[in-house]
Amino acid sequence: MFPKLDPLLHSELRLAVMSILADVESADFTYLKKQTGSTSGNLSVQIDKLTSAGYIAVEKGFKGKIPCTTCRITPAGTEAFNSYVEALKEYLK
Amino acid sequence: MFPKLDPLLHSELRLAVMSILADVESADFTYLKKQTGSTSGNLSVQIDKLTSAGYIAVEKGFKGKIPCTTCRITPAGTEAFNSYVEALKEYLK
DNA sequence: TTATTTGGTTTATAAAATAAACTTGTTTAC
DNA sequence: GTAAACAAGTTTATTTTATAAACCAAATAA
Numbered sequence: 001m002f003p004k005l006d007p008l009l010h011s012e013l014r015l016a017v018m019s020i021l022a023d024v025e026s027a028d029f030t031y032l033k034k035q036t037g038s039t040s041g042n043l044s045v046q047i048d049k050l051t052s053a054g055y056i057a058v059e060k061g062f063k064g065k066i067p068c069t070t071c072r073i074t075p076a077g078t079e080a081f082n083s084y085v086e087a088l089k090e091y092l093k
Numbered sequence: 094m095f096p097k098l099d100p101l102l103h104s105e106l107r108l109a110v111m112s113i114l115a116d117v118e119s120a121d122f123t124y125l126k127k128q129t130g131s132t133s134g135n136l137s138v139q140i141d142k143l144t145s146a147g148y149i150a151v152e153k154g155f156k157g158k159i160p161c162t163t164c165r166i167t168p169a170g171t172e173a174f175n176s177y178v179e180a181l182k183e184y185l186k
Numbered sequence: 187t188t189a190t191t192t193g194g195t196t197t198a199t200a201a202a203a204t205a206a207a208c209t210t211g212t213t214t215a216c
Numbered sequence: 217g218t219a220a221a222c223a224a225g226t227t228t229a230t231t232t233t234a235t236a237a238a239c240c241a242a243a244t245a246a
Contacts, residue, residue: 002109016095019184040225042204067224085185091112092178133194135235
């Protein structure tokens, strides 16, 4: 039987964001936007959802005078990501 | 950069169906329904989409007097599935 | 014969993804 | 110094999807 896929992670953009954050200590909004090729609006919405789920943590600050939103994955996020990868394997093999 | 994920395959139920059909010669509606645990309505809709995309072929016949819808993957479907798996790996590693 | 079950399809609703428009503040050009 | 352009996002609106609920036709069981 196929395991249920976490709908929060089974989304192209959110998965890309999580994939990046799983690899780096932290990444800011602009970097995520460039790496994923997404629009600001879409990225903003998806970051919110990941934050509400507790999968990532967001810190708002400034780089000089310019606002800067920094994201990092949480332990819960790491665990969810790993579970998702395991679940997905059942579909791909 | 993250490759685009085929939206037709990036769907839990459609992916499960394709995953099954990639493994067997053919499978009928009832079998797919049992294996995926989906509702008839949802399965019917998703089979239609995969058919329209040319990823699977559907044959409608009878098993005795009872109608029986048989599905099998097409070469285009196999290729799309393989590409999807490759693309997804970029997100999971 | 009238329920009930099988094997679905169609239609309606809920949820998601995405795009477009807007905001706040900053830098640049005149 | 002020108007225009830009950066970094957010909010709102629209489109697309997924899913569920309702329905239907034929077969079997009571």
